[in-house]
Amino acid sequence: MEVNFFINKLCFNHFGGKMEYPFQIIEKKWQKYWTDNKLFHASNEKSEKPTYYVLSMFPYASGVLHMGHISNYSIADAIARYKMMKGFKVMQPMGYDSFGLPAENFAIKHNSHPEITTHENIKKMTKQFKSVGFGYDWSRKVITCDKEYYKWNQWFFLKMYENGLIYRKKSTLNWCPECKTVLANEQAEGGVCWRCGTEVKQKEIEQWFVKITDYTEELLDDSELDGWPQRVVTMEKNWIGKSYGTKIIFTLKGSDKEIPVFTTRPDTIFGSTYLVLAPEHPLAREIIESSDKAEELEEFVEDIINSDIKMRTAEETEKIGKFTGRYAINPVNNEAVPIWIGNYVVMEYGTGAVMCVPAHDQRDFEFAHKYNLPIRIVIQNEDKSLELDKMEEAYEGEGVLVNSEQFTGLESEQARKDIIQWMEQKGMGEATVHYRLRDWGISRQRYWGTPIPMVYCENCGVIPVPEADLPVKLPKDVEVSKTQQNPLLSVDDFVNTTCPQCNGKAKRETDTMDTFFDSAWYYARFCDPKNREEPFSKKAAEQWLPVDQYIGGIEHACLHLLYARFFHKFMRDIGLVDSDEFCTNLLTQGMVNKDGAKMSKSKGNVVDPETYIDRYGSDTLRVFLLFASPPNKDVEWDDKGVKGAFRFLNRIWKLVSRQKDKIKFYPDHYEDDFAYSTAAKKLRYSSHFTIKKVTEDIEERMHFNTAIAAVMEHLNNVSSFKIKKDSAQGDMAVYREAIEILPKLINPFAPHLAEEIWEMLGRENSVLEQGWLRYKEEFLVKEEITFVIQVNGKLRSKLEISPDLSREKVKELALKDEKIQKYIKGKEIKKVIIVPKKLINLVVG
């Protein structure tokens, strides 16, 4: 005993006096080993092994890996390593999302060029990645600003163009004055720029669109998304926003111009007393121009259009409007109703024109009262108490139709059906489906992105660049600056070109692509990243796609993930892949918070992973992050918790260091004629139970926190087990096994230490190449179990009994139990419930 202690002391002192395991040495050693032996190299050669593709959302090339990245990638790495041990050929690639505004702004800020700063940033990040030791196949690295990559963005653009999925349109768009670029609707949520938070302005610009709406119904189909969090599926569904309604065609009085309106309540059509147009409505403009109050109306409309969209669409904002002087004819009764222009009607939804039914819509009700417009009740409530003079708010519920000609008396639900049918027959309107999803605007008026492969020819018009001329290279000799608009405009060599059709003078498109275009298909490029002939070979895609497990933040639900799904369906339609969805399982990991808030520079609560890797090592950081909570929930950063993880790894290392030379003389298998103490049987149970628990926690629900907890518990059990000189052979065998399972058990979470203790225990090669552990059911059978006795559902006593006792015997023991006596004495036992091997409940009256 003393001797051992002395040896340990020597050992620990050797590493700087502090009793800490030498993680710096260990981690570097195994990172080198993995690289040298190409442990994570996933070849495209056919093999017997089933494949498994684990993908983390690749980081933006910002130059730093933050804690959120480490958390995300630790989850993926744990899965990858576990799957490798389970016998899969695992591919876990990594790359960099590196085009786009942040990179351009970064360069401007550092008075440099994005080409330079981006590659510097990538270098920095790669170094950081390597210090954490994630098991990536770096030979598959993909960098989106690389011409070998963005060439295929252009190729996809052309393919979409060929398939009628690309068009050019002049439209009012979200414009960020700070970023000097157009934003897609989903990038301008809440009226602010998703990148910089600046108020978004409206600007009319000609730009390129991808017809994602052609795939709306398919994107709505979630039948292949069983492995996705319901939350994400719902968010996408809401985003696409399918709603059933009716289009009713009003006509402009004194002309044959049609004014279609969209409503979900056609049953209220007879109560429509006015129309309101969005200020952006094309007809509004026409009416204004011919109006005698043109100036006044013009000013009103301009004011609204130029007002902050966020303010305008806020619920508190007062509804204002102006009468245009014109009337519309309601097709159902030929009534002329006044046409207004109002701030509360938006062009983006429906037809940009609303039929107003003030009695049955709160907004219309308020508007009508404010401007003294007529109100007509057409739906009567259940107790028939609606009266015009007494109404203080609109009645939006269901009821019986009144004042509705031949439909009077019908229930509103039935009336909707009948009215739609009738209108369809008469050509007054029709049932329609409306979607909130808009086409994907991909033009960006900035430099650092994929050039859109189009040219403008004076003779031939807009002509796509031929495939053979790809890539249209982004010129490098460009000065970027904040004041300038798109720098490409001033690069004559780039702009001036010849028409691919007539060879005449032509100008190149200077818009570049939204970076979501880059990231919409990178997962597929990873399958065949060096292919120069095609984006990826069909064979490679067949081998790896769809992604088996994708991991990333939930903030990408309606942007990246939706675009990637769209892209995959398009790639399927042009024959590149044969699946409908790009990934079968999605895990949206939580954020790493500190002091209850998201880590951010502005709050000054950012914790740098590097500090902790230097001080405690990568394994500690991983264990902390994985242990803190289940992967889909947020992690609360806790310095003390990191220490706790470190302590755990130290305890493992110490245990193995102390015991490795002794246990190699213990039996390495079980024999029937060995003797086993009760304590040994319990430890053997612990070993096998832990294997079962860790396997199931990873396999079935990816709860690494409980898996790690189980290993901690097992370590506690091993630590409290003592081998003495006269211990039985069986005890020694049990003890040896209990220690020898540790390297594999911790490998998904603390891979460096796992390799080290695997080696310390005299094993060869990487622990990754060994199979995963198997537990034996026979060792999970306990000789004695704790059997609970309840009286009326309350715990009153416990028994230590054999699990095989009969129901009768159990009941007998329970009734005889001393503590139970006082609860059942003199009372009638009405019912006895026995849950085998668990409990007995005595119901007394």
Added chain:
RNA sequence: GCGAAAGUGGCGGAACGGCAGACGCGCUGGAUUUAGGAUCCAGUGGGAUCAUUCCUGUAGGGGUUCGAAUCCCCUCUUUCGCACCA
């Protein structure tokens, strides 16, 4: 306003109808150490009690059940998504 998820010790979190609080952090006591740190052992929801034990407890209220943190209904709170959406 609509939709979704969630509310458990001082903290992170376990427990997917059957012993509430696994595991970790923190805290308390002890051992060890020149000291600090580290390490090891024990204890730790709250309230009674010398103790054995008892009562109480999973946001609040009700219900289903032999039995509820868990299932159902209502209320409150928090988070997230959508939102003058016609």
